[in-house]
Amino acid sequence: MVRTDERLIDGAPMQPVRCLRCSATVQARKASWQQTSLQWNAEAAGACEERPAERGERFEACGALRDSVRAAAVEGSLEVPEA
Amino acid sequence: MSPTRSDHDTVRTIEAQELPTRFARGWHCLGLSERFGDGRPHKVRAFGRDLVVFRGGDGNLNVLDAHCRHMGGNLAEGTVKGNEIACPFHDWRWGGDGRCKQIPYSRRVPLRARTAAWTALDQDGLLFVWNDPEGKPPPEEVAIPRIEGAGREDWTGWYWNELVVDANCREVVDNVVDMAHFFYVHYSFPTYFKNVFEGHVATQYMNGVGREDVQPPSTSGSPKMLGNTSVASYYGPSFMVDDLTYHYEGMDVESVLINCHYPVDADRFVLQYGVIVRRGEGLEGEAADETAAQMAGYIAKGFEQDIEIWQSKARIDNPLLCEEDGPVYQLRRWYEQFYVDADEVTPEMVDRFEFELDTTRPVEAWRAEVESNLAQRAAESGTV
Numbered sequence: 001m002v003r004t005d006e007r008l009i010d011g012a013p014m015q016p017v018r019c020l021r022c023s024a025t026v027q028a029r030k031a032s033w034q035q036t037s038l039q040w041n042a043e044a045a046g047a048c049e050e051r052p053a054e055r056g057e058r059f060e061a062c063g064a065l066r067d068s069v070r071a072a073a074v075e076g077s078l079e080v081p082e083a
Numbered sequence: 084m085s086p087t088r089s090d091h092d093t094v095r096t097i098e099a100q101e102l103p104t105r106f107a108r109g110w111h112c113l114g115l116s117e118r119f120g121d122g123r124p125h126k127v128r129a130f131g132r133d134l135v136v137f138r139g140g141d142g143n144l145n146v147l148d149a150h151c152r153h154m155g156g157n158l159a160e161g162t163v164k165g166n167e168i169a170c171p172f173h174d175w176r177w178g179g180d181g182r183c184k185q186i187p188y189s190r191r192v193p194l195r196a197r198t199a200a201w202t203a204l205d206q207d208g209l210l211f212v213w214n215d216p217e218g219k220p221p222p223e224e225v226a227i228p229r230i231e232g233a234g235r236e237d238w239t240g241w242y243w244n245e246l247v248v249d250a251n252c253r254e255v256v257d258n259v260v261d262m263a264h265f266f267y268v269h270y271s272f273p274t275y276f277k278n279v280f281e282g283h284v285a286t287q288y289m290n291g292v293g294r295e296d297v298q299p300p301s302t303s304g305s306p307k308m309l310g311n312t313s314v315a316s317y318y319g320p321s322f323m324v325d326d327l328t329y330h331y332e333g334m335d336v337e338s339v340l341i342n343c344h345y346p347v348d349a350d351r352f353v354l355q356y357g358v359i360v361r362r363g364e365g366l367e368g369e370a371a372d373e374t375a376a377q378m379a380g381y382i383a384k385g386f387e388q389d390i391e392i393w394q395s396k397a398r399i400d401n402p403l404l405c406e407e408d409g410p411v412y413q414l415r416r417w418y419e420q421f422y423v424d425a426d427e428v429t430p431e432m433v434d435r436f437e438f439e440l441d442t443t444r445p446v447e448a449w450r451a452e453v454e455s456n457l458a459q460r461a462a463e464s465g466t467v
């Protein structure tokens with residue numbers, strides 16, 4: 001059985017953020033300025049331009065998506081709870 | 084009295100379902116292949132069954148169900164004859180493909196003389212078996228990656244060890260996301276922590292600094308340890324490859340650490356770990372082997388610390404998390420893919436998920452704790 005992370009219910013929810021480079025939409029959440037959760041789907045993974053083509057190769061982050069999430073947080077479309 | 088009870092007035096209860104009745108689909112490492120390669124049968128209990136591992140005369144490592152389909156003799160007590168394992172009870176000869184090849188006292192082998200043969204892989208000095216409750220062969224996509232450095236001149240050989248743990252193996256997998264326990268249980272000091280789950284791979288990125296309030300992981304006279312960089316991935320449910328670099332004053336020590344396990348039963352598993360270290364400047368010849376042996380020692384200590392926790396903790400399906408904890412639920416959602424039939428794996432189990440932890444508060448708290456430990460130590464030794 002797969003359970004839900006209660007932090008998503010009690011704290012900030014996941015919200016859509018669009019990548020400014022590839023236009024893919026992922027679900028993002030920030031519990032603070034330094035914390036980020038990103039839920040991709042297959043479509044977003046397929047659209048990402050930074051992902052290595054090699055399957056199984058480690059890929060820590062898409063830089064363009066990171067910038068997009070930061071921009072969304074700064075501009076307020078992605079909620080960041082007060083410290 | 085208030086008419087409704089808010090959530091923080093309700094006592095939180097620990098929930099735990101029954102232990103899973105099936106074992107994870109995936110490649111499982113049984114240990115160093117050389118251990119099984121002496122031409123004798125080896126008994127292994129895994130996946131709730133008794134297995135026999137043997138190397139035939141052709142050099143292949145084979146894994147079969149231990150119990151002979153004739154009258155139930157234990158092949159692990161038998162003898163390797165040619166490419167086959169001979170049962171100690173009536174000498175029936177079983178091949179690595181699971182077929183009975185010969186019954187010396189009979190004119191012919193009966194129909195149905197076939198036992199369970201496990202798909203085995205001998206790679207980078209390690210023996211793997213494929214477990215699939217549905218009995219399908221291993222898909223190409225979940226192949227265990229080659230370990231750069233294994234078997235190479237410029238790296239040490241494996242320093243390998245194993246421990247039996249009386250707990251369900253989910254406990255060890257949870258470590259992937261559990262940053263805080265590294266400070267409290269293992270006396271390390273993480274400063275950066277991120278997880279990425281995608282497909283059958285779950286990765287932990289962790290950087291840390293040395294802790295002055297605990298014994299440094301180097302002998303006196305050797306350079307001071309500044310910190311470490313670790314990228315560790317589970318490839319499937321049980322085999323983790325950790326590219327681990329220790330940063331010392333003036334040099335880096337590169338290593339590959341394997342952390343893997345196989346289930347014995349639902350409530351017991353064999354935990355194994357191995358390390359190889361790159362030889363290089365400042366770490367030539369025996370120095371590299373000494374470092375590897377020393378690292379294996381520290382890893383052993385680390386796992387003993389984990390085991391102490393596991394053996395007295397409760398299994399918990401509903402951990403109560405603060406925002407500075409890692410993505411336990413999302414890890415378990417990923418892990419679930421190995422416990423359902425292949426065609427029941429849902430996108431949420433395998434879609435890419437990233438979680439970067441905010442280490443600001445943990446680092447502040449841990450700095451203060453290290454400071455106070457140092458102050459206390461100084462006060463006790465009377466040097467203040």
Ligand code: FES
Nearest residue numbers: 151154156170173
């Ligand atoms: S039980 Fe194995 S040969 Fe008879």
Ligand SMILES: [Fe+2]
Nearest residue numbers: 258264268389
């Ligand atoms: Fe641990």
